Each structure stands twice: as C-alpha cells, then as structure tokens.
Amino acid sequence: MTDAYSHPKLTCDIVMKGGITSGVIYPRAVAELARTYRLSQVGGASAGAIAAAAAAAAELGRHGGGFEELDRMPDDLAAPAPGGRSTLATFFQPTRTAAPLFRVLFGAMEAEGSKPAALVGGLLRHFPVAALLGALPGLVLIVLGWLGVGVGGVAAIVGGVLVLLVGVAVAVAWSALRRFGRVADDGYGMCTGMPGDGAAQGTALTPWLHAKIQSLAGRAPGAPPVTFGDLKGSGVTLRTMTTNLTRHQPMAMPWSTREYFFDPEEFRRLFPSDVVDWMVEHPAPGVSPVAQANLRPWPGEDDLPIIVATRMSLSFPVLISAVRLWAVDYTQPSNQDAPRDQRVASSVWFTDGGLCANLPVHFFDTPLPRHPTFAFNLGPFPLGRGKSADQGENSYLPTSNLGGHQRPWFPLPSGGLGGWLSFGALMVHTAREWVDGAQMVMPGYRDRIVTVHHDDSEGGMNLSMPPEVVTALAERGRLGAAKLVRTFAGERPGVVPAKGWDNHRWIRFRTAAGGLGRWLVALERNYRDTTSGGTPYDELAGPGADGDLPSYRPSAADREVINERAAGMVGLAQKWKDNDAGAKTAPRPAPQLRLVPDDGTASGLDLAEEVTQQ
Numbered sequence: 001m002t003d004a005y006s007h008p009k010l011t012c013d014i015v016m017k018g019g020i021t022s023g024v025i026y027p028r029a030v031a032e033l034a035r036t037y038r039l040s041q042v043g044g045a046s047a048g049a050i051a052a053a054a055a056a057a058a059e060l061g062r063h064g065g066g067f068e069e070l071d072r073m074p075d076d077l078a079a080p081a082p083g084g085r086s087t088l089a090t091f092f093q094p095t096r097t098a099a100p101l102f103r104v105l106f107g108a109m110e111a112e113g114s115k116p117a118a119l120v121g122g123l124l125r126h127f128p129v130a131a132l133l134g135a136l137p138g139l140v141l142i143v144l145g146w147l148g149v150g151v152g153g154v155a156a157i158v159g160g161v162l163v164l165l166v167g168v169a170v171a172v173a174w175s176a177l178r179r180f181g182r183v184a185d186d187g188y189g190m191c192t193g194m195p196g197d198g199a200a201q202g203t204a205l206t207p208w209l210h211a212k213i214q215s216l217a218g219r220a221p222g223a224p225p226v227t228f229g230d231l232k233g234s235g236v237t238l239r240t241m242t243t244n245l246t247r248h249q250p251m252a253m254p255w256s257t258r259e260y261f262f263d264p265e266e267f268r269r270l271f272p273s274d275v276v277d278w279m280v281e282h283p284a285p286g287v288s289p290v291a292q293a294n295l296r297p298w299p300g301e302d303d304l305p306i307i308v309a310t311r312m313s314l315s316f317p318v319l320i321s322a323v324r325l326w327a328v329d330y331t332q333p334s335n336q337d338a339p340r341d342q343r344v345a346s347s348v349w350f351t352d353g354g355l356c357a358n359l360p361v362h363f364f365d366t367p368l369p370r371h372p373t374f375a376f377n378l379g380p381f382p383l384g385r386g387k388s389a390d391q392g393e394n395s396y397l398p399t400s401n402l403g404g405h406q407r408p409w410f411p412l413p414s415g416g417l418g419g420w421l422s423f424g425a426l427m428v429h430t431a432r433e434w435v436d437g438a439q440m441v442m443p444g445y446r447d448r449i450v451t452v453h454h455d456d457s458e459g460g461m462n463l464s465m466p467p468e469v470v471t472a473l474a475e476r477g478r479l480g481a482a483k484l485v486r487t488f489a490g491e492r493p494g495v496v497p498a499k500g501w502d503n504h505r506w507i508r509f510r511t512a513a514g515g516l517g518r519w520l521v522a523l524e525r526n527y528r529d530t531t532s533g534g535t536p537y538d539e540l541a542g543p544g545a546d547g548d549l550p551s552y553r554p555s556a557a558d559r560e561v562i563n564e565r566a567a568g569m570v571g572l573a574q575k576w577k578d579n580d581a582g583a584k585t586a587p588r589p590a591p592q593l594r595l596v597p598d599d600g601t602a603s604g605l606d607l608a609e610e611v612t613q614q
Helices: 021-034 047-060 066-078 099-110 115-126 128-147 153-186 205-216 228-233 273-281 306-313 416-440 467-488 499-527 556-578 607-613
Strands: 010-016 037-045 189-191 237-244 249-253 260-262 318-320 323-328 345-351 373-379 449-453
Touching: 010 021, 010 047, 021 037, 021 047, 021 066, 021 373, 021 467, 037 047, 047 066, 047 205, 047 228, 047 237, 047 306, 066 205, 066 467, 099 115, 099 153, 099 189, 115 128, 115 153, 128 153, 153 189, 205 306, 228 237, 228 306, 237 306, 249 306, 273 306, 373 467, 449 467, 467 499, 499 556
Parallel strands: 010 037, 010 373, 037 237, 189 318, 373 449
Antiparallel strands: 237 249, 237 345, 260 323, 323 345
C-alpha cells in the first residue's frame, strides 16, 4: 500500500451508472476518490454494479493494496489475451447455441467498412447450409436456362438469379431466427458469463470478476468468497440493482426477504463452483422447504457472495443471460392451502439492473447528508461539442447553482426507416431513464453528479476497444473524479470545509425543508376534510382519538403515541402553512415528497410476513 491511500480524512458514497464496456471509466475514477475519501457506501447498476463491487472490495483491502490494484485494472483490461484480442474482449464468450449469431452481430459492429455488407457476409459465412439450401431452386433454374431447357434461356437465368437471391435471404433469415429462438433455452442471453464457445481464447467475465474481487479484497486463492457480511463488518455497504421481470419491479440487492430459492446445478452454469458451494452451505435460517427437492434456500443477506449480486445486475438483455430463481406464488390457489413443504415454487427471472434504474442515484439518500454521495453519469457529448484531446474537458460537473438544471436533448431524425428506428430507441430510452433523468436535475442532486462523455466508438457495445481507447476512457474518469475532489474536499481536505460541500449541504437542507413543508400542508388540509364519507381522520389518530380501527391495530400504549404524533404533525403543518418562510428563494425545481414502495434500498419485503400482519 502507498501513502496515497493510507489515511483518507473524509468519507463519501459513490453511485455508478451502467454502460457495458463504458465501465472502464470507473476504476481510476474510484481510485482517485479513494486518495481523499474512505468509501462508506457504493452502489450501481449493470456495469456500474461491477465497478461498485470492485470498489467495495478494494476498500475492504485498502491496507493490502486494493486501490493500487484497482488503479491498474484498465491496463489489465486492455492487455492482449491469447488470440490477440484484449482481455476485455474475451470476457464475452457465447454459448455453443448462440456462437454463430454472436459472431455475426459483433463482427458487423466491429467492421471498419460497410456494416450492412459485413452483416450479410457474416450471415452467409456462419449459416452456409441454410444459404446453400435456399440457393438450390435458383441454381436449378440458372442451369436449366444455361442449357436452354424449357422457357427462354435468358429469362430462366434472370429468374433463377432472383429466385436464388430471395431463397438465400429467406433461408438464412429463417435459420438465424430459429437459432435465436433456441437462445432462450440458455437463459435469454448469448453469453452466460462463464466459459463458452471459444473458451480457450481467454478468461470469461464471471470467473475473472470473481477472482478480481477476491484479489482486491486481499483474499488468498481458495479463500471463501467475499460476502455482503464481510463488507458490513468492515463498515462498507454495497448495493446493486437488478430487475425482477416476473414481478415487474426493480429490486436492490442484497434483500432481507426469505422467499427465494435457487437450483445449484443451474447456478453452476453461471458461477464458479466455490461460489455455488458456499451458497448451498449457507442457506437463510428458518426457511420452509418447497415441493421441488432440487431447490435450496437463498442465502441470508450477510452470507450472499457479492459476485452473485453483481452478476444478477449485469444481465444485459440478449448479450448476457438472465438469472432464474424460484419462489412460491401465493396467488395460485393450490399454494394457499397446501402444507408449507408441499407448496410448489415458480420460476422468477432477473435481468439487467439498468432496465429500470440505470443510475440509481437514490441509493444511500437521506434528507441531510453527513458526507457526499457522488454519482457518475455516462452520456454522449452534447450537441455541438466534440471530443477534446484534453481528457479533463470530456466530463462535466456543475460549478454553479444554475448549472446542470437542463435535461439533455435527444433529436429525432425527420423521417425514413432511420427515423422509425430512432423513434423506437427514444421511446425505450425514455421509459427506462425518465426517473433517473428527473432526479439528475434536482437541486442537491445535480451538483454531485459528474457526467463523463463518450462517443459511438467508445464504451457501450464496443467489445474490442483498442488499448489506447480504454486508457483514454480510464483517464477521463479519473479527471472527472478529480473535479469532485476539488469541489467537495477543497485544498485542505478534512481541515478547511470546502465551499462546494457547504453549498451542497445548504441546498439539501433547503430542498428537504421545502419538500417537507408542502407534504405537511397537504397532510393538514386533508386531515381536516369532512367530505370523504369515511370516519374522520381525527377520530382515527389525533388528540383523544378513539374511533374503531379497521386493521393494523396497535396496543393501547402505542395508540397514545400515534395520537400524540398525529397532533404534532398537524400542529406543525398549521404553523408552516401560516408562515412559509423562504419559499420564494428556495432551490428550483421544487421537490415533491411521495410514499413509494421500498425497492430494497432501505430494507427487503417479506411477503409472507406482510400477509400475516394484516
């Protein structure tokens, strides 16, 4: 360990956005922050979850060289692997079923010339049997025309050429679609993350990441996998986001619910054996078995290896397979009355965490922060602004209270097929990221988010970036982090409060107070309403309230406390309504406090326990 990481004087949290290979931006950015800050809480989605897990492991191994190793990671990723490709490029190894499709698609994406021509050439090269069968009718007509048999020779040859082209196109397309349909059997992804077709060309993603997490944390080979409990014991919190497709909800990991099970044999196709063995040996306590004997209880939140949560967050649709767990579906009548050990578990599919929250900036949020929560956003260069040779100019951090309050624009082409494709892409992008986008322009949020820009040749689906591109992105991330340090730590970190940090705390106070004020005023107005036709609220809770309660009945002592708190809230709301101090000078846009379901950021939800309490 060098002195640069030995004794940071300040503490911070970090949240990182997903972006597939754009994640190479993060290692040196995190290492730069670690020179000044101890990492308390780190989180991310998709590729951001990889960076978060690596950052948490490096903090765990801070005094064993964890951050020095993290700083070297971009060089490791750009280093050549067997076969001449970069280490990063070898991470994505397709299954045998998906291999032809994978090579066609990514060969076309990486082609330097015409990509449509490369796509057609790839399809013909990887589906030769289908191409030949599709060409046969046309070849027969061409031969017959050449021999002068039947209809006029020239017409037969021309018709044969047309039939040949159409036949090849239809046959190859049909064969490719059939192959793509079979990919669903591999978990709806072309790569599992484990060694696949072409495994001899390098290390696959999940084994590499598992070994890297262990090494960053200072674990010797063969040591137990790093768990969330290991991090917690050292004062580090890690959160990753995944998406539960079966229940249509984003979920933060680890969760405290005890409802999930996994199939060890299925998991051995997704994770190294030592990870699966650990999970089998550390089931969550008190979980009733289900009818399927092959299923094992999911580990408790402290015993879950962080590599599992990370992999569940980066299941990028189509590229990396989804992960299947199992749980009892209590909406099925057959499970409602069955004995516990005879209830049948149904499959629950989890995919990319960035699907619903690609930049979970709400992670670790509190009304008044004790230390900054930095966020790294990834995005294209703004319109009219090109990439600079100075990597420090290729990122953006607001430097005034007015900075960063405008949402980015995404122009739409005027028409044509390209217009339709862009229209669809923008719809998907808006559906995925409108919540993230709204939070990113909020006062008290936008000033702590650094946006690192990249163009179409960098990050994203560019799986085979040249070493110089990887190095440039890593340096871009480091310099973006340096902007955060200058703004929030200042010239004398931990000695003299930085102006940016004090300004951030003041804005958060004003924003939180403003949101609370509007929430209290609305509460007081409806609390006194008598037009609903139901029992008045002041008979349910408030001074002397003794109305009959329909559910969730507290004890007599607890109800006194509830009544006292209700009176306090209504009284405070009345005062705030009569004197809304400073409302005209409050930060804009104004926040709105809402009751929303917990996505697991605060605590997990055990459905079975919830049902029994009602």
